Amino acid sequence: MADYDIIVIGAGLGGLTSGAISAARGRKVLILEQSDLVGGCCSTFEKEGFHFDIGASVVEVIGSLEKAFSFLGTSMDKELDLSPCDPIYDYILKDGTRFQFPISSEGTAEVIKKVAPEDAAAWPAFAAYMKDFLELAGDSVLGSPMVTMRDFAGLFVKYPALLKYRELFTSSYEDVIKKWFKTSAMQQTAAYQSFYLGLPPELCGGVYAMLGYSEHEGSYYPHGGMIQIPLAYKRCGEKYGMEVRTGQRVDRVIVRNRTAEGVILSDGTAITAPVVISNINAMTLYLKLIGEENLPWLARVGIKSYEPSMSVPMIFLGVDYEPELHAHHALISRPLEELDDYWWNIYKKNKLPDDMFSLICWPTESDPSLAPVGHHVVNLIMTPGPYRLEGTTWDREKEAYIEKSIDFVTSHAMPGLKDHVKVVEMCTPVDYERRLLNPEGAIYGLQQETTASMVFRPAAKSKSIKGLYLSGASTHPGGGVPAVVSSGIIAADLVQKYE
Secondary structure, rough: OOOOEEEEOOOOOHHHHHHHHHHOOOOOEEEEOOOOOEEOOOOOEEEEOEEOOOOOOOOOOOOOHHHHHHHOOOOOOHHHOOEEOOOOOOEEOOOOEEEEEOHHHHHHHHHHHHHHHOOHHHHHHHHHHHHHHHHHHHHOOOOOOOOOOOHHHHHHHHOOOHHHHHHHHHHHHHHHHHOOOOOOHHHHHHHHHHHOOOOOOOEEEEEHHHHHHHHHOOEEOOOOOOHHHHHHHHHHHOOOOOEEEEOOOOEEEEOOOOOEEEEOOOOOEEEEOOOOEEOOOOHHHHHHHHHHHHHHHHHHHHHHHEEOOOOOOOEEEEEEOOOOOOOOOEEEEOHHHHHHHHHOOOOOOOOOOOOEEEEEOOHHHHOOHHHOOOEEEEEEEEEOOOOOEOOEEEHHHHHHHHHHHHHHHHHHOOHHHHHHHHEEEOOOOHHHHHHOOOOOOOOOOOOOHHHHHHHHHOEEOOOOOOEEEOOOOOOOOOOOOOHHHHHHHHHHHHHHHHH
16 A cells, blocks of 8 residues: 555645645645755745745736635635735836836826826737736636647637637737837836746747736735745645655655656655656656656657756845835846847856846835844845856856845945845855756746747646656746646646546
């Protein structure tokens, strides 16, 4: 008899969601996490009284979270204390123009009339178009398994209204933004968000242009830090008997006759189960934990064809003053074309940038308890940084990069910052690999270009190994808090259907 019904590798949001829902359905579930903290890239750590979010900084498009909590017999309102982030962004454009977009779509229209009047008429139509698409995509694209081409084709049969938005599936992010908005100012408000998918505007899929509107449906921050979201799913799952062990690294999936039968830990302990759900990077899963010898040749070729997603240096600051910011998120942006140029001529050539751009997160604006009284937390999500650096290493460049980044943010967004820093921590792409075991510091699992999205992403139900399922950023629908929660729901539903 097996030790458990299901073993989940990794206590990221996708793994916790799939494990908790499966436990609520009567399965005996064990989740194994190599770190001492749950949540993966949606987690929070403490240093000298300051609490820093290690990756994710807000949660939006909360429908998948609400759906998951409903499967657990509860609600998001009962499990999480969410503060709305309004304004959504404090924008700082290349020419120094600074303004804020509120949650209100109508309020945003008024701001656009002042900063980009030529695009004022386009905003209401764009918002209405993306609102309708977002409502449809939440049930269809985000919520549907994409295991086979039949699943993909069936999506348009089941939801024929998607055909109205076919241009989003065939265009780039940049194409969509330029179609709707003609001024550099409005294009800059949407330019950086393509990197939320790990790609520059010209490579990112057009469907993600909905981000320009989706944030107006609500952007929230959980009291106590981003780790409260995974902790909520952990707590709910444990009520149904789910077991979570931290500090337990899985070295191998037990495979016999191309069937998963459990896992072997780094200390040699074997734990058995007829179903294994992997929430780790799919390349690591198949090439290291499963092993090439257990894969058909086509699967070996396929998994090696993927690339780890973008990596990002992140700097965590504890400061002794209230920063001159006007929103939970401040964005030092650049034009679409400059972000594309950066990708090809700096990032892909393994260089560090001379000219930076940045997303500044101010968690204590939403939750002052994350810092000592009179102090604040500021997290700098810096210009995407390549894992490998030409002629040097991240360990060698770390201190200089911190200083350069603080100087940049001080001069462009936060006067006086460099004189008020009391605590500094940094995660380079190499640190993310060491800390979270994300290959090459990949924060979205695998690159999310069209040829690695939806049905072209590693399937949530393995086609090579019986009893093996995937959740997390490496499978459909990809990276980001709502997407990985959706992946957990999909994995749990597939297990319920086939096992």
